[in-house]
Amino acid sequence: MRTFLIIWLSQLISNIGSYMTYFAIKLWAWELTNQVTTLALLSFFTLIPSILITLVSGLIVDRVNKKILMIIGDTIAAISTLFICYLYLNNQLEVWHLYLTGAVNGAFSEIQSLAYSTSISQLVPKQHYTRATTMNSAIHYGSVIIAPALAGVLYYIIGFGGILVIDLITFTIAIATIFVVNIPQPTINNQSQEKIGFWQEIIFGFHYLAARPSLFAVVITGSLFWFIHDIGATLVSPMILARTDNNATVLGSISSAAGLGGVSGTIVLSIWGGSKRRIHGFLLGMIGAGISKTVFGFAQGLMIWLPAQFCSSFNFPMLKSSSTAILLSKVRPDVQGRVFATESSIQQIVSAIAVFMTALLADHVLEPAMMPGGSLTPFFGVLFGTGKGAGMALLYVISSLGLLCVGLSAYTYPKLRNVETIVPDHDAEYPESAKIP
Numbered sequence: 001m002r003t004f005l006i007i008w009l010s011q012l013i014s015n016i017g018s019y020m021t022y023f024a025i026k027l028w029a030w031e032l033t034n035q036v037t038t039l040a041l042l043s044f045f046t047l048i049p050s051i052l053i054t055l056v057s058g059l060i061v062d063r064v065n066k067k068i069l070m071i072i073g074d075t076i077a078a079i080s081t082l083f084i085c086y087l088y089l090n091n092q093l094e095v096w097h098l099y100l101t102g103a104v105n106g107a108f109s110e111i112q113s114l115a116y117s118t119s120i121s122q123l124v125p126k127q128h129y130t131r132a133t134t135m136n137s138a139i140h141y142g143s144v145i146i147a148p149a150l151a152g153v154l155y156y157i158i159g160f161g162g163i164l165v166i167d168l169i170t171f172t173i174a175i176a177t178i179f180v181v182n183i184p185q186p187t188i189n190n191q192s193q194e195k196i197g198f199w200q201e202i203i204f205g206f207h208y209l210a211a212r213p214s215l216f217a218v219v220i221t222g223s224l225f226w227f228i229h230d231i232g233a234t235l236v237s238p239m240i241l242a243r244t245d246n247n248a249t250v251l252g253s254i255s256s257a258a259g260l261g262g263v264s265g266t267i268v269l270s271i272w273g274g275s276k277r278r279i280h281g282f283l284l285g286m287i288g289a290g291i292s293k294t295v296f297g298f299a300q301g302l303m304i305w306l307p308a309q310f311c312s313s314f315n316f317p318m319l320k321s322s323s324t325a326i327l328l329s330k331v332r333p334d335v336q337g338r339v340f341a342t343e344s345s346i347q348q349i350v351s352a353i354a355v356f357m358t359a360l361l362a363d364h365v366l367e368p369a370m371m372p373g374g375s376l377t378p379f380f381g382v383l384f385g386t387g388k389g390a391g392m393a394l395l396y397v398i399s400s401l402g403l404l405c406v407g408l409s410a411y412t413y414p415k416l417r418n419v420e421t422i423v424p425d426h427d428a429e430y431p432e433s434a435k436i437p
Helices: 002-033 036-063 066-089 095-123 126-154 159-180 198-202 204-210 213-243 248-272 278-298 302-314 316-330 333-369 377-384 390-410
Strands: none
Touching (some): 002 036, 002 066, 002 159, 002 248, 036 066, 036 204, 066 095, 066 159, 095 316, 095 333, 126 159, 126 248, 126 316, 204 333, 213 248, 213 278, 213 316, 213 333, 248 302, 248 316, 278 302, 278 316, 333 390, 377 390
């Protein structure tokens, strides 16, 4: 656990810097264009190359030293940040530069993240999988607490360029830490290494999951949840900025509330250890998030936004750590890279669709329809108000109700509900699983 804790701390520091940069980028881009599409495309161009490399990244992670991959991923991200900083300080930065660097980062960060995730089973005893994956949620939520609030203040003091410099320092800390620690490699099963075609290697994860319907149900349910979730997530920043006259402090406060909720959920889960049946944590987390986000979407002020965002994020450590712990315990370490890559590729594809679709709906359909005199104001104006941000709020609530429906309906599927009893740990009863199913 000691090595894991050292790496975890360095990744937390690095993530704080990265989140500060991402928050500052959103402020800069919104001030420039005032369009949801601009912010959505920041995510879209990050996802596209990540999708293309994901399946190959699974094969790479299962074959190449994970320590090297993590160093490469962080180094590429640092170079991208340096590039943005140079252009900004020389008054040459344009939105398309952010799309380009986002695309590069998306590809390499996928490999880095996958290498880190699959190293957990080699660094942490099995009985601590849920705690370890919960701590990884703390990396995200700890960053969300600190970074937006800090960036919201520093953006007007040291500027965009100063925040980029802070990000570069945090990358240096992360790279140096990974360089000096030892990350063990899993023992490779000889059967899993028998010579097969490249395409078969790439689609191994799909075959593996298809042969295990209960695990496949976990992945598909999670992907459906994230598809609907990312519709709402695309809208949060522009919706708040539109409804508060571009108030970065309010947006930072809401983001920090999300981080505080996530960290609180992480602490509770770390002490508790999670439900003995992790599938309950997975599905109940979806239901809790759906309810909280629905309240958030209906609200029009900080007094409701803050507690609703806190409650929403409180559910995500349980949701994420439960699904990850299920896969870690059920999938053998020597093929986890490809299986996790398959899960990631499915989720990123649906996320890219969600982001692109949301931008079009918000800017060209729902926002105009919810302006004073718009076609939807007679039906929804009383609930959401009118003017900037009202159309986004309507779409946000629709997506939030969708999250609630996914969690509730998933309980009706026995193979998903009983995944932990149907599939043995690490395929103990599937000696043929090292081969392509």
